[in-house]
Amino acid sequence: MSDLPPTVKGMNDILPPEVSKWQFVEEKARAVLEAFAYRELRTPILEYTPLLVRSVGEDTEVVEKQMYTFADRDGQSVSMRPENTASAVRAYIARSQWNREPVTRWYYLGPMFRHERAQRGRLRQFHQVGAEVFGLASPAIDAEMIAMLVALLAEMGIKSSDLEVAVNTLGEPEERASFREALRGYFSHHLDKLDEDSRKRLQTNPLRILDSKDPDIQALAVNAPVLLDSLGEASKRHFEAVLSHLSALGIQSVVDTKLVRGLDYYTGTIFEVKAKLGDLGAQNALGGGGRYDRLVSSLGGPEVPAIGFALGVERVLLALAEPAEDFEPVLALFIAVLGEKAQAWALPVAHRLRMGGVRTELEHRPASLKSQLKRADALKARLALIVGDNELQSGKLLLRDLATRQQHEVTEAELAAKIRQLVDF
RNA sequence: GUGGACGUAGCUCAAUGGUAGAGCAUCGGACUGUGGCUCCGACGGCUGGGGGUUCGAUACCCCUCGUCCACCCCA
Numbered sequence: 001m002s003d004l005p006p007t008v009k010g011m012n013d014i015l016p017p018e019v020s021k022w023q024f025v026e027e028k029a030r031a032v033l034e035a036f037a038y039r040e041l042r043t044p045i046l047e048y049t050p051l052l053v054r055s056v057g058e059d060t061e062v063v064e065k066q067m068y069t070f071a072d073r074d075g076q077s078v079s080m081r082p083e084n085t086a087s088a089v090r091a092y093i094a095r096s097q098w099n100r101e102p103v104t105r106w107y108y109l110g111p112m113f114r115h116e117r118a119q120r121g122r123l124r125q126f127h128q129v130g131a132e133v134f135g136l137a138s139p140a141i142d143a144e145m146i147a148m149l150v151a152l153l154a155e156m157g158i159k160s161s162d163l164e165v166a167v168n169t170l171g172e173p174e175e176r177a178s179f180r181e182a183l184r185g186y187f188s189h190h191l192d193k194l195d196e197d198s199r200k201r202l203q204t205n206p207l208r209i210l211d212s213k214d215p216d217i218q219a220l221a222v223n224a225p226v227l228l229d230s231l232g233e234a235s236k237r238h239f240e241a242v243l244s245h246l247s248a249l250g251i252q253s254v255v256d257t258k259l260v261r262g263l264d265y266y267t268g269t270i271f272e273v274k275a276k277l278g279d280l281g282a283q284n285a286l287g288g289g290g291r292y293d294r295l296v297s298s299l300g301g302p303e304v305p306a307i308g309f310a311l312g313v314e315r316v317l318l319a320l321a322e323p324a325e326d327f328e329p330v331l332a333l334f335i336a337v338l339g340e341k342a343q344a345w346a347l348p349v350a351h352r353l354r355m356g357g358v359r360t361e362l363e364h365r366p367a368s369l370k371s372q373l374k375r376a377d378a379l380k381a382r383l384a385l386i387v388g389d390n391e392l393q394s395g396k397l398l399l400r401d402l403a404t405r406q407q408h409e410v411t412e413a414e415l416a417a418k419i420r421q422l423v424d425f
Numbered sequence: 426g427u428g429g430a431c432g433u434a435g436c437u438c439a440a441u442g443g444u445a446g447a448g449c450a451u452c453g454g455a456c457u458g459u460g461g462c463u464c465c466g467a468c469g470g471c472u473g474g475g476g477g478u479u480c481g482a483u484a485c486c487c488c489u490c491g492u493c494c495a496c497c498c499c500a
Contacts, residue, residue, distance in 0.1 A: 006491065061498050065426070083500085112500080117426075119494065128500060197497075213496080262499055272500095287500060312500030338458065371453085373460040388458060402460070 010124025020327035025316055026109060028155045029129040033107040036148050038131055041106040043087035049077040055086035055295055057264025059204055066114040080113035085308055088132045093301035103135040120281030121315045132308035139238050142269045142291065142307060143245030149273055149287055149309050150251055158319050166256035167271045169239040171231045173294065179230035180206050186224050193220055210258040226257050242269050265292040275319040286319060287311035332423045333360040334376035336369055338388030346387055349412065358419055376402060382423045
């Protein structure tokens with residue numbers, strides 16, 4: 001045992017019953033996103049590194065320190081996707097999607113990879129459900145997206161009262177640039193109060209100083225310039241419209257002017273949904289996203305506005321208090337057989353029932369009836385079919401309801417109908 | 426990348442410088458073809474790995490691997 005190599009750090013096997021909870025979340029995600037008329041997009045897990053560097057941003061933490069990057073056998077640098085927006089945009093451009101339809105709505109679901117130190121709610125292979133819309137600039141779609149994210153969580157069983165929806169706007173790149181200078185000016189006057197990290201950020205990305213968790217810096221940030229003040233009329237109007245659409249949709253949200261996203265491609269509206277309850281540690285952001293109106297063109301496509309979000313599946317799972325066992329599928333029937341004749345009889349019978357949609361487990365080990373019923377009980381089967389020489393001779397099978405302990409005598413011909421009658425599915 | 430805690434049976438955890446134990450789970454029996462409760466029994470461990478101190482290490486020391494928590498960052 002001890003010489004068995006473990007899984008790669010931060011990457012886990014997911015087994016039953018836990019996997020049932022995953023399936024539940026994935027099914028709900030698909031159902032809601034399909035209801036919003038999104039279609040599924042599947043892109044490769046590996047992308048050429050420059051695509052990711054150019055979209056996510058060269059100076060971001062993700063690109064600098066977290067990507068799984070290596071040389072392919074032909075020498076090309078490839079990376080495992082740390083997020084899926086870059087791939088979606090690549091596919092959008094490569095397939096000339098903008099020529100085929102004015103508006104494209106895609107969703108995706110799958111593993112992402114970031115080489116970080118693992119902790120609660122943060123793994124190196126983690127999973128996201130995400131959605132992207134291309135071709136819409138209206139603030140209404142910003143609000144719709146946020147509402148969709150909240151609806152997604154609601155369907156999964158996380159009430160909106162357990163959520164905090166934070167929104168902010170980054171404005172146009174030009175507006176952000178002037179704000180960045182304003183921030184530099186402000187913090188430069190307080191250099192002595194900044195820690196090492198923040199001083200570094202003063203050069204690279206002063207916006208990040210705002211969401212520092214250091215109390216001293218937070219105190220300093222209170223009086224810092226506010227981005228909203230640097231915005232032009234158009235940006236302000238857009239953001240205000242988003243807010244009013246959100247309240248029309250009944251979404252409780254808070255404007256968090258310190259909210260900054262870690263990926264460079266964001267412009268305009270950004271948002272984040274945090275869980276107030278649940279079993280999450282410090283990583284309580286369930287999902288987040290925003291507008292990236294310049295990304296399509298900066299990667300060589302036309303000027304198409306876009307917006308999207310990603311939801312962390314592991315974090316949703318943590319926020320969902322219900323135990324994984326509750327999501328397991330119901331076993332309708334356990335077939336207990338006594339003797340070789342019964343065994344031989346049961347194999348094709350079980351097969352037909354299964355083809356008819358009856359979830360059935362057939363005992364293949366020679367075992368006492370007692371232990372077979374124990375097994376049926378442990379599997380939480382609803383019914384047990386008991387077949388031995390007596391039943392085969394009389395043609396009357398014993399169908400036992402494991403909850404009520406009632407036993408019904410049925411013929412083979414009646415079996416399927418009787419099962420349906422006793423188990424509602 | 427930084428700081429800290431912890432690795433003993435499938436799981437949750439004991440043990441003390443004297444060579445490993447309980448509960449749960451699993452399997453069997455009491456109950457010969459009738460499950461959940463009870464009782465009895467069995468299975469199960471190179472105490473994460475390596476090195477050191479010692480007559481003797483699960484315990485003390487060092488290294489390593491892993492897990493967890495927090496920072497950073499993010500989903």
